[in-house]
Amino acid sequence: MIFALVRTELARLTSSRMGLLSLVALMTVPLVYGGLYLWGNQDPYSRLDQIPAALVVNDTGATTDDGEAVNYGRDAASELLRTKDFGWVEVTEAEAKAGITAGTYDFGLVFPSNFSENLASAGGDDPTAADLELTTSDTNSYLSTTLAQRAAEAVRVKVAAQLGEEAATTLLDSIDAVRAGLIDAADGSAQLADGATTAAAGAATLATGAASAATGAASLSTGTASLSSGATKLSAGLAQLDTQAAALPTGTASLASGAASVAGGDAQAATGASQVAAGATQTGQLSQAARTSVATAFADPAVAAALTLSNIDAAAILAQLDRTTAAAGATSTGATALSSSLGTLAAGANQVSSGAATLNSQAPALAAAVHSAATGSSTLASGAKSAASGASDLASGTAQLSTGASDLSTGVASLSTGATELSTSLADAVGKIPGSTEAERTKAAAAIADPVLVKQTALTEAQNYGAGLAPFFISLAAWIGMYALFLLVRPLSRRALTAVRRPVRTALAGWLTPALLGVLQVVALFAIVTVGLGMDSANPLALLGFLAFISITFASIILALNIWLGSVGQFIGLLLMVVQLVTAGGTFPWQTLPAPLAFVHQLLPMSHAVEGVRQLMYGGSTAAFTATFWPLAVWLVVCLGLSVLGARKQGRFRTLRELRPSPIGA
Known part of the structure; x- marks a missing residue:
């Protein structure tokens, strides 16, 4: 049924x-x-190239820090026109807006004039994000707006990946350059460590020598101070001798005159003999005093050294004084004999007259020698004083030198230790930075710029x-x-x-x-x-x-x-x-x-x-x-x-x- x-x-x-x-x-x-x-x-995605889209490139380009001229906007636009993901048409900005309003274009993408400049600023002190301008109108199609957003995002991601890869390449190249520099620095620091070790040893030796120099300079300062004191005393004694020696020519002249008078007349013999005895006695005293003063001064080692430095013949001066004293003694003896016995006056008068003449002839030379010695000893005292002051400064300076050399030795020892640590640290740093070839750095830069790859496993998939x-x-x-x-x-x-x-x-x-x-x-x-x-x-x-x-x-x-x-x-x-x-x-x-x-x-x-x-x-x-x-x-x-x-x-x-x-x- x-x-x-x-x-x-x-x-x-x-x-x-x-x-x-x-x-x-x-x-x-x-x-x-x-x-x-x-x-x-x-x-429908296979026919996106039928969607009309306006493309505007106002980018004027830029220059990177390494001097390279770039135009990222033009490069990206050329890629879009080549791939034909959409029906891109390059137009002016005014044409794009008019076309989008009229429905000629579903959307528009604009690369502004500062696009490359802002992108290049990422490597400078004032980085600025670049704008990518997207113009849409939902009267054309709501879905076209969504597609336009996807297109803009794809461009953004691609440009970002490109810049990221360039930046990563630069970074990796810089790291490789740093590694090479570290290797050179490690080698140099090893040489520095060796040199610092040698310098430390030399500084220690310098410190020891500077200490010895300071000790010697102190001894020199003490000796020159003693020399200055002795030279001052010599100068004072010779100044007194010079004053007394100035009267010697007058006395000998008087002695010669008296002796001449004795020899010239018996009438004045007694008087002359008495005057001669007195003059001879005075002359002998003066000669003896001069001989004693000069001998005492010349006995001082510092004065002797100063006389040697001044080329003064001390023996000649003493010999001259001895002759003067001897002459004065002989005159005194003769005059005394004359005074006590006029009988021997005639014979003695001739001797007196002869000795007085000799004495008178030697007295100016003796006075000049004493004056020269006094002048030289004054110069010697002044020089010895300057030498003592310089020796004192030298002692102070060498003491400072010794202290500085000791500090230098300590510092160079620290430098040697630091240089060794630097060499070790640089070697460790080189070990921590892996070496790489240009191909390896290029591959690593690509991985850094795009670190995540989506590996899709489709359990089921629509055609x-x-x-x-x-x-x-x-x-x-x-x-x-x-x-x-x-x-x-x-x-x-x-x-x-x-x-x-x-x-x-x-x-x-x-x-x-x-x-x-x-x-x-x-x-x-x-x-x-x-x-x-x-x-x-x-x-x-x-x-x-x-x-x-x-x-x-x-x-x-x-x-x-x-x-x-x-x-x-x-x-x-x-x-x-x-x-x-x-x-x-x-x-x-x-x-x-x-x-x-x-x-x-x-x-x-x-x-x-x-x-x-x-x-x-x-x-x-x-x-x-x-x-x-x-x-x-x-x-x-x-x-x-x-x-x-x-x-x-x-x-x-x-x-x-x-x-x-x-x-x-x-």
Whole structure:
């Protein structure tokens, strides 16, 4: 009976040309909807180059710290024009704004005049972030704004990676240069340590010698002080002798004159002899005093040394004084003899006269010699005083030299220790900086500029954007197709209910007719998706069977709504479609839905249909697919049960109004 009712219903639907055309038209609704929508969205990202976009390059370039001329804006723009990710057109800034406003361009990207300058400032004292100006207008397309943001971000990331790689290369090259410098510094510090060790030894020797020099300078200062004292005494004694020697020529002259008078007349002999004796005695005393003073002065070692330095012959001076004393003694003796005995006056007078003449001739020379000695001793005293002062300064200086040499020795020893530590530290530093070739530094710079590589492991993967949307639109097309079929197919044969009174079979026949037609729809839609659009499926046969199961499940739902609520139930089927457009999670993940809609997502059938198609189409797990199958099976069983209950109710109670043809599905 069920198949008979199905044949009867199909015959009714195809009994006229208009009915057949209506059935064919409604059967193609899900094909047109699903096929066209998936075709239009099959792979839009491969056609982004058809989106017109304005590109403005105002960048004037810049010069880096190492003198290199760069223009990052022009380089990036050239790369965009080369890759043609979008339909880039290079225009002026005014043309870009006008074009975006008019819809000629969907968005615009501007590299400002200071783009390179700001990027290059990263290596200076005042780094400034570079601006990349993006101009959009949602009147062109909201999605184009999103794509424009992605394009700008891609440019930003690429420029940042380029600069990062350049900066990293510079850094690594600098580190390599630093390493080379450290190696040279380590070698130099080793030489410095060796030299400092030698200098330390020399400084220690210098300190010892300076200490000895200080001791000797102190002794020299003491000796020169004694020399100065002795020279001063000599100068004073010779000054007195010089004063007394000045009267010597006068005395000898008087002696000579007296002797001449004695020799010239006997009458004056006694008087002359007396005068001669007195003069001779005075002369002898003066000569003896001079001899004693000079001998005493010459006995002083310091005076003797000074006389030697002044080239004064002390022996000659003493000999001269001895001769003078001897002459004076002889004169005195003669004069005394003359005075005591005039008988011997004549003979003695000649001797006196001769000695006095000799004495008179030697007296000026003696006076001049004494005067020269006095003058020389004064100069000697002045020089000895200067020498004593210099020796004192020398002693003070050598004492300071000794202290400084000791400090120098200590400092050089510290320098030697520090140089050794420096050499060791530099060697350690060289060991901690690895050596690298230019190729290794280039590779390391690339890794620093882009340190994270996303390695995607796709457990399941959609073929393209259209394949990603296919589960949602296939399920939606199955619902739309079933909804459209119930515009023609009768939910129940009311005559069969009234005449035969078999509600179960009648209800199943009312479900089987649209279910079979729905299966034909999804088979055709499956062919369009896989063959026509070339979308692959990991489990094609299982997917086809599941699509048929989805269709017969949707048929049971709309059948139950029509049996219980009639035309209102058909309208509710439309409302359910609208709600499931939002809650099925076909585009965005359903977890992003508000809490009430997320709860509805778990209940409605299309959510499970979309998830099941994904699992089969992309090659998901069996457990995940099973989790989507059973909720649909529950919907199928429950709705068929409700349809049977509704058919039994209508079979017991019929009215004349219910026997009239319905405006929907009559």
